[in-house]
Amino acid sequence: MNYNIIAFSGSLRKESYTTKLVKAFQQFAPQQMTVNYVEIGHLPFINQDLEANLPAAVLDLHETIAKADGVIFATPEYNRSYSPVLKNAIDWGSRPEGENKWKRKPVAIVGCTPYNLGAFGAQNHLRQSMMYLDMVPLQQPEFYLGKAAEKFDAAGKLTDETSIKKIIELWEAFAPLIAMHAEKK
Numbered sequence: 199m200n201y202n203i204i205a206f207s208g209s210l211r212k213e214s215y216t217t218k219l220v221k222a223f224q225q226f227a228p229q230q231m232t233v234n235y236v237e238i239g240h241l242p243f244i245n246q247d248l249e250a251n252l253p254a255a256v257l258d259l260h261e262t263i264a265k266a267d268g269v270i271f272a273t274p275e276y277n278r279s280y281s282p283v284l285k286n287a288i289d290w291g292s293r294p295e296g297e298n299k300w301k302r303k304p305v306a307i308v309g310c311t312p313y314n315l316g317a318f319g320a321q322n323h324l325r326q327s328m329m330y331l332d333m334v335p336l337q338q339p340e341f342y343l344g345k346a347a348e349k350f351d352a353a354g355k356l357t358d359e360t361s362i363k364k365i366i367e368l369w370e371a372f373a374p375l376i377a378m379h380a381e382k383k
């Protein structure tokens with residue numbers, strides 16, 4: 199059995215640490231977990247007027263979510279919350295009203311920052327939204343990567359052994375959660 203995991207980065211920055219973190223989750227995924235990175239920078243800004251005739255980018259996002267067995271949200275921290283880019287994608291996935299595409303999807307929340315706290319504030323807010331959207335958040339282990347500038351090499355690869363070990367530990371908990379929910383479908 200192979201599982202389709204969709205992964206989102208909350209940063210559009212070319213040299214984003216958050217996007218590099220997503221690639222590290224891709225690199226260290228167990229064999230049966232295929233991680234597909236989903237671009238979100240081209241989505242229109244959330245606007246209920248668009249719901250009568252949903253833009254193609256939003257319909258594509260809906261289809262991508264519907265096919266997923268699991269989700270990874272990687273977020274930077276913006277003023278102690280998660281980024282508007284990521285929120286925009288999450289909001290579109292929850293619309294129109296009554297058609298929440300995220301419902302019952304297993305989700306892992308991760309984040310990073312060049313500073314110390316590993317995007318704790320961002321992840322905390324994000325977790326609250328996951329609850330409201332009736333997702334199935336992985337509760338432990340949590341994943342905080344601080345001092346990001348020291349942890350990736352010039353090519354963007356994660357080189358910090360402790361962080362790599364934590365990614366592997368997260369997968370060891372997340373993969374069974376994904377498999378269990380896929381069986382119930």
Ligand SMILES: Cc1cc2nc3c(=O)[nH]c(=O)nc-3n(C[C@H](O)[C@H](O)[C@H](O)COP(=O)(O)O)c2cc1C
Nearest residue numbers: 209211214215216217274275276277278311312313
């Ligand atoms: C609007 C804005 C607000 C920010 N607020 C925080 C913050 O609350 N906590 C933090 O650790 N870093 C904060 N930062 C710094 C980001 O962590 C840093 O720019 C980081 O590199 C962004 O993630 P990225 O590398 O994936 O783009 C903020 C950056 C921006 C642009």
